[in-house]
Amino acid sequence: LWLSPVWSHFTGIMMVLAMLRLSRMFPEESIIVYSKRILGKWLGIAAGFIFVFYAFYLTSVILRIYTDFISSVFLENTPTVVISGGIMFLVAYTARGGVEVLGRLAQLFIPATVVVFVILSILTIPEWELSNALPILGKGPIPSLKGATVPFTWFAGYILLGLYYPLLSDKRKVTLFVMTAWFGEMITLAASGLISVSFLASIPVR
Numbered sequence: 133l134w135l136s137p138v139w140s141h142f143t144g145i146m147m148v149l150a151m152l153r154l155s156r157m158f159p160e161e162s163i164i165v166y167s168k169r170i171l172g173k174w175l176g177i178a179a180g181f182i183f184v185f186y187a188f189y190l191t192s193v194i195l196r197i198y199t200d201f202i203s204s205v206f207l208e209n210t211p212t213v214v215i216s217g218g219i220m221f222l223v224a225y226t227a228r229g230g231v232e233v234l235g236r237l238a239q240l241f242i243p244a245t246v247v248v249f250v251i252l253s254i255l256t257i258p259e260w261e262l263s264n265a266l267p268i269l270g271k272g273p274i275p276s277l278k279g280a281t282v283p284f285t286w287f288a289g290y291i292l293l294g295l296y297y298p299l300l301s302d303k304r305k306v307t308l309f310v311m312t313a314w315f316g317e318m319i320t321l322a323a324s325g326l327i328s329v330s331f332l333a334s335i336p337v338r
Contacts (some may be wrong), residue, residue, distance in 0.1 A: 136277075136325070137321035137325060138322050139277055140281075141314065141317070141318035141321075144290075144314075145314065147290050147291070148290050148310060148311070148314055151163075151290050151291060151293045151294055152293070152306070152307055152310060154166065155293060155294060155297040155303075155306070156303075159297070159298065159303060160298055161298060162294060162295050162298050163180075163183060163291065163294025163295060164180040164183060164184075164294075166294075167179040167180055167183075168180075183294075186291065187292060187295075190289055190292075195216055195220065196216075198219060199219065200212075203215055231296060231300075253323065253327055256327060290310075
């Protein structure tokens with residue numbers, strides 16, 4: 133379980149590097165525009181539709197995940213339409229302010245999220261049963277590689293970098309920030325999986 137995100141990250145880095153390379157080759161154009169130059173007019177238009185469709189698909193999946201989480205943990209009796217509608221309203225209002233507002237919000241919430249994650253992880257250490265995570269690759273690498281299939285599809289989200297790159301004012305630090313995000317995501321997912329196996333698996337089922 134916890135090794136699958138690691139494998140998916142090592143394969144997903146190809147997607148990240150490809151998008152960074154294309155963005156540097158066409159710094160003032162979005163992926164919708166330069167896909168026509170690379171693939172030709174009609175294939176480029178088809179690729180553009182795929183990118184737009186994927187953006188809507190990814191957004192809907194994320195919206196569903198957050199809606200289910202809020203509904204099951206905090207607002208059990210609230211209709212999901214109200215919860216998802218509230219999230220969509222806040223996102224639309226924020227996006228109306230532009231890319232800079234989204235970036236500032238990320239700078240505000242990501243450190244707080246990391247701190248909470250670290251604190252909660254530390255508090256669960258006395259309850260860890262690391263033996264639940266052993267043996268590592270006891271049945272070979274195939275099960276963990278199969279489990280990496282779904283996390284790998286998440287990296288298609290880095291395609292959206294091709295939409296945001298032309299809007300950035302300082303493009304020199306993009307590679308550093310993207311690679312930092314990639315590495316941080318890998319560590320977070322691997323740690324979450326390891327904690328789940330070590331801690332949650334030791335809780336008896338009633």
